[in-house]
Amino acid sequence: MTIETQAAAELLKAFSHPTRLAILKELQAGPKCVTDMEELLPARQANISQHLGVLRHAKLVDYAQDGALRCYYLCRPNLVEDMLKLVGRDEPIIKRSPEEIQADKERLAKAMMQQVTAKEKKPTEGASRRKVTQ
Amino acid sequence: MTIETQAAAELLKAFSHPTRLAILKELQAGPKCVTDMEELLPARQANISQHLGVLRHAKLVDYAQDGALRCYYLCRPNLVEDMLKLVGRDEPIIKRSPEEIQADKERLAKAMMQQVTAKEKKPTEGASRRKVTQ
DNA sequence: TTCGGATATTCGATTATTCGAATACAATAG
DNA sequence: CTATTGTATTCGAATAATCGAATATCCGAA
Structure with a gap:
């Protein structure tokens, strides 16, 4: 069990929550602050903040401070794009x-x-x- | 929060464990039975079987019975290949x-x-x- | 039929994840 | 300064994931 495999599993864990996927999708359209997301997602402020913490830790998002706001953005947009594409794709299941x-x-x-x-x-x-x- | 998002998150959860990633990697080289994997992975038989159950439920693997053996194989090999490639890739983190x-x-x-x-x-x-x- | 090898399942203990509530903190306006 | 708004963190409870041990099942050989 290599270190890279562990790292890959951790990265995937960061992706594998519906709210986090939804956040990433929203951020694909452009940077947003937490309040914006609150309106777009069925989750409370604290919870969104928690999920953003996970995504930040996984280096999938980062933020730029704008006054009192934190504008979150994708800091590996291609990875996110390809991942969202990949999980949306449906390959026929072979037998x-x-x-x-x-x-x-x-x-x-x-x-x-x-x-x-x-x-x-x-x-x-x-x-x-x-x-x-x- | 759409149904597809939930499904995507579930799929990603199936991927997001180091042992399961290792199993998928092994299966990329060809079909294998549980005993084969036992030799290749640092995990016990029961645990490997449990992880295979998760992967089966996610429709990532299936098996063909061969006597007393179950030969596991990837039933969406392209999805698995692209996923493993994707998580192995390292995109520079932008600021x-x-x-x-x-x-x-x-x-x-x-x-x-x-x-x-x-x-x-x-x-x-x-x-x-x-x-x-x- | 019984036996043995291969695999699956169940059970229980441990650890991790998740969420809301409450609270803390940070920036700005007044 | 204080009040307000936006965001983060802490805490505790509920749920889910994980693993090993023990056990069950399934299949082919004898």
């Missing part, structure tokens, strides 16, 4: 047959075997000790 | 000055104003009534 899977596993096993024999001259017992149902 | 933000808000306000005056005859109720800080 694979046991035979396809089997073929895939064999192909993978063969590739591994080749890699092993290329390095060492000894054809070692590979990763999958599965018997092949033919 | 915007109050002046830029101000300009942006004015531009947005102007666009809204124009939209309103253009529709003047059709009272399609709905937009915001925010005052613009000048």
Whole structure:
């Protein structure tokens, strides 16, 4: 489990709340302060502020102070845009047959075997000790 | 808060755990059964099974039964691939000055104003009534 | 049929997330 | 200064996520 994986999971956690997604969507249209968002979202001021804290911590938003107001904006707009696009997309869900899977596993096993024999001259017992149902 | 936003947040929640990300990464290389993953991940069998349950519920993986084994595979491989790429990417974090933000808000306000005056005859109720800080 | 290996589920304890209420803080006007 | 408005933080309760241990199930072999 690498550090990058942990970081990626944390980033995704910041995204994975409906109110936070809604905030990000609003900010795509332009910078807004908390009061603006209060009118646009079904959430109270404190709660919006809390979610903004999470987004700020994840470095997805930042703010510029304008008098008493804090104008929030996306500080990684492309990441946010691509993420919102991605989760909105609907890829057809594929169903694979046991035979396809089997073929895939064999192909993978063969590739591994080749890699092993290329390095060492000894054809070692590979990763999958599965018997092949033919 | 739309239904799609809720669905998107749920999907993201399924992604947002390091072990689940690691599972998805492993499955990118090819189908695997739980025992295979046990060797590759720092997690116990029951826990991996639990995470696979979450991923299955999110329609990110499915399995094909092969005897006593269940061969798991990605059932939306492109979504997974793009997601893993996206969270791995590092976009530079931008910092915007109050002046830029101000300009942006004015531009947005102007666009809204124009939209309103253009529709003047059709009272399609709905937009915001925010005052613009000048 | 029983056995053993592979996987799933249930249970309970621990920790994390979420929300509203209340409060604190910060900037500006008067 | 005080009052007001905008925003953040703290606190506590409710809910949800997470994990390991134990157990259940499912399948193929003997």
